[in-house]
Amino acid sequence: MATIRELARQCGVSVATVSRVFNNPEVVNPDTRQNVLRVAARIGYLPNESARTLATKKSYMIGLVWDTHHRRPGWRHPFLQEILIGLKTALSERGYHLLMLATSDGEGSHDRAVRRHNLDGVVFIDNGTQDPALLRLAESGVPCVSLDRPITGPRATHVISDNAGGARTAVEHLYERGRRAIATIAGPGRTVPGAERLAGYRAALAGLGLPARDGLVVEGDFYLSGGYAAMRRLLEADERPDAVFAAGDEMAIGAMRAIAEAGLKVPEDIAVVGFDDIELAALVQPGLTTVAQDKAGFGTAAAATLVAMIDGTAAVPPPPSVLPTALIVRGTA
Structure with a gap:
């Protein structure tokens, strides 16, 4: 050796x-x-x-709590996988290891895992639930950073993208391209990104003087099949949209398939803008115009804040980190 x-x-x-x-x-x-x-x-x-x-007196181990229920598909989402890689890299650069806490065995399981492994801190990735065990852990004084969901606690903070601002940028871009019947395939309302992007969409319509039509809002699930099903519903509406803002790239790509199956073209008949900028966004034809999130920034901000709390060099609790987004213009809008 x-x-x-x-x-x-x-x-x-x-x-x-x-x-x-x-x-x-x-x-x-x-x-x-x-x-x-x-x-x-x-x-x-x-x-x-x-x-x-x-x-x-430190273990140099950070716990990761992320949607461990076996029936939920969160583990396979490409955006979340890229965040995980960035988090692992940023923690490794600071001398820490990342331990996934696959704990779904009932009340207090997260607390027990933290004690059992003598973890220095914990990272939560939002799964759209208000898990009481996670809320208690954040209140316990263990350094905690949540991704995509605000949390409170004596040593707890969160990292999140400017979801509403990114959604407004997407809608304004479609408006500048001459689109006026702008629909949205929203993310699940129980998730913070889903709710904030829908709010940004509605704020943009109001700012542009466009009417808010309930028939142009359909909720999806951040996955391909959800975007496909939502787009089919929009195509069956009394007024067909001439543009769609999807609150996630996988939903946008699913919507593009539904549009093609209906004999329509993107962007000639219906323009499409997504959110995330996953790798596949640049590979589909036409290339997907999307709102890019700072995927590496999630990991860097979470790691830096967590280690600062562990070392006692951060304000307690640290202020949240809000990461900027950027519009990436390709062929769909």
């Missing part, structure tokens, strides 16, 4: 610097830190985690 001295020699740094990379990564120059981690992976160097834990 490679030693710390061998790692230091190959990196051209001192043993003390290597030690800081694994024990106090925030004080090391980012380029140096990345080089040490890269060489360590190549030569198979493993830090003495037990000694580090005893010295610092």
Whole structure:
């Protein structure tokens, strides 16, 4: 097994610097830190985690709670997978490991998992529910960061996109393209992104002087099949829309299939704008115009805030992080 001295020699740094990379990564120059981690992976160097834990009284383990019920499809959504990769990367750069808490075994299961594994903090990814166990955990004083849902607690905060602002941008873009019967396939109203994007859609209509028509609003589920079914309902309405803002890219792509099956063309007959900018958005034909979220930013902001709370260098509780969105114009609008 490679030693710390061998790692230091190959990196051209001192043993003390290597030690800081694994024990106090925030004080090391980012380029140096990345080089040490890269060489360590190549030569198979493993830090003495037990000694580090005893010295610092920290486990360097962060728990992830994310929609663990086996009947829910959240694990496969491409946007959430990209957030997970970004979170894992950002925590690894700070010397932390990510542990998925697949706990759906009843009252208090999350609390027990945190104690059992001596976790330093927890990240929640919103699944659209108000789980009492998660709310209690946020109130317990354990450092917690929630993605896409506000939480309260003495050491709890959240990271979220500017959902309403992104939705307004999408609708305004469609208006600028000459569209006036603008429908929306909304996300589930029980989720914060779904509710905020619908509010942004309605605010944009009001600001543009367009009427809000109930028949042009259909709720989806953030997945392909939901977007397909919602678009079919819109096509059967008394007034066919000339544009659709879908609150998620998978729903937008499902809507494009329904439009094609109806013998219509995108964007000539119906323009489409999505939300997320998943990888598939640039690959479909025509390319999907969409509102991009800062996927890497979710992981970076969550990791930085969580580690600052653990180290005691953050305000308590820290203010939420609201990430900007950006319109990506392609071929559908």
